Amino acid sequence: MSLLIIGGTGTLGRQIVLQALTKGYQVRCMVRNFRKASFLKEWGVELVYGDLLRPETIPPCLKGITAVIDASTSRINESQSLKKVDWIGKLRLIEAAEAASIKRFIFFSTQNAGQFENVPLIKLKYGIEIKLKRSTVPYTVFRLTGFYQGLIEQYAIPILENLPIWVTNESTNISYMDTQDIAKFCLRSLQIPQTTNQVFFLGGLKGWVSSEIISLCEQLAGQEANVQQIPLVSLKFISKFFGFFEWGQNVSDRLTFAEILNSQDSLSESTFDLYKTFKMAPTEIIQLDDYFLEYFIRLLKRLRDINFEDVQKQKNLII
Numbered sequence: 001m002s003l004l005i006i007g008g009t010g011t012l013g014r015q016i017v018l019q020a021l022t023k024g025y026q027v028r029c030m031v032r033n034f035r036k037a038s039f040l041k042e043w044g045v046e047l048v049y050g051d052l053l054r055p056e057t058i059p060p061c062l063k064g065i066t067a068v069i070d071a072s073t074s075r076i077n078e079s080q081s082l083k084k085v086d087w088i089g090k091l092r093l094i095e096a097a098e099a100a101s102i103k104r105f106i107f108f109s110t111q112n113a114g115q116f117e118n119v120p121l122i123k124l125k126y127g128i129e130i131k132l133k134r135s136t137v138p139y140t141v142f143r144l145t146g147f148y149q150g151l152i153e154q155y156a157i158p159i160l161e162n163l164p165i166w167v168t169n170e171s172t173n174i175s176y177m178d179t180q181d182i183a184k185f186c187l188r189s190l191q192i193p194q195t196t197n198q199v200f201f202l203g204g205l206k207g208w209v210s211s212e213i214i215s216l217c218e219q220l221a222g223q224e225a226n227v228q229q230i231p232l233v234s235l236k237f238i239s240k241f242f243g244f245f246e247w248g249q250n251v252s253d254r255l256t257f258a259e260i261l262n263s264q265d266s267l268s269e270s271t272f273d274l275y276k277t278f279k280m281a282p283t284e285i286i287q288l289d290d291y292f293l294e295y296f297i298r299l300l301k302r303l304r305d306i307n308f309e310d311v312q313k314q315k316n317l318i319i
């Protein structure tokens, strides 16, 4: 089976690429910058130029492809391209997939898609889900929550650098997941015919509130966090009027995230069915505590090495 992966340079995409190669799939990635994607070529991927903003570049990428895995999304720093990439680009991609008789199209949506008309990305994601359902392409949609990887920037780094962590007064329970596990589900769906034309809510087994994540990081870092509590209502006000401050982007991102995830989704019951469908044992899933533990061990070792190198350099200077 030959795969076209879009977004292979991204956080989730690169995990899918790595696992697909390990499983022996032929992997092609549609990339818009060969230099940036050179690591994928080193892994053994075929790179083809393509840009969702340039529809004429899409059909050549699909030649000889069995399944498309779309892990792309507009980059935060290219915010004007949100509608162009996550809507227009994806519509052209689905049309091209129909024309190329693609056997499976995997799309990553977000939790609670269909409920937040006021959040542009969520609205576009839901729109694409509908387009896929109406298309002739066999699809699988995964509605995702947050990634473990995003928590490093959100909690671990601010604690280590003594920067403020903004939390709301809401105790939102979020079942974050490691992108390595999302990649496992994604590739497994290609082998399970019952997952065709289905939408799955994909979440980890445990829900976490921000205070739990903060105390976990505090323990591992051996440092206290600088937590700034702010009511959700004030956060809305602040993000609207002070969005141009350095921390404005962070605050408004967090607000959107808190709003979207604040409504409880049907996690518990459906999660167990989901793991059964995908023949995935809960023990196979990477737990957040283990993920953070590994991160801090690696980081602290790196800091010790740097410290050791500095001491050696200073000794050499003295000699």
Ligand SMILES: NC(=O)c1ccc[n+]([C@@H]2O[C@H](COP(=O)([O-])OP(=O)(O)OC[C@H]3O[C@@H](n4cnc5c(N)ncnc54)[C@H](OP(=O)(O)O)[C@@H]3O)[C@@H](O)[C@H]2O)c1
Pocket: 006, 007, 008, 009, 010, 011, 012, 013, 030, 031, 032, 033, 036, 050, 051, 052, 053, 070, 071, 072, 073, 074, 075, 076, 085, 089, 108, 109, 110, 111, 144, 145, 146, 147, 150
């Ligand atoms: N991150 C989360 O917590 C989260 C939560 C729910 C759902 N999701 C969904 O999961 C998927 C993967 O997210 P992610 O965080 O891994 O994404 P990411 O790290 O931001 O990567 C985005 C990818 O899309 C590519 N891309 C951007 N614009 C493109 C264009 N015009 N044409 C072709 N490719 C383009 C980027 O390529 P370049 O390297 O060239 O920029 C990159 O490979 C997305 O669908 C996202 O919406 C993510």
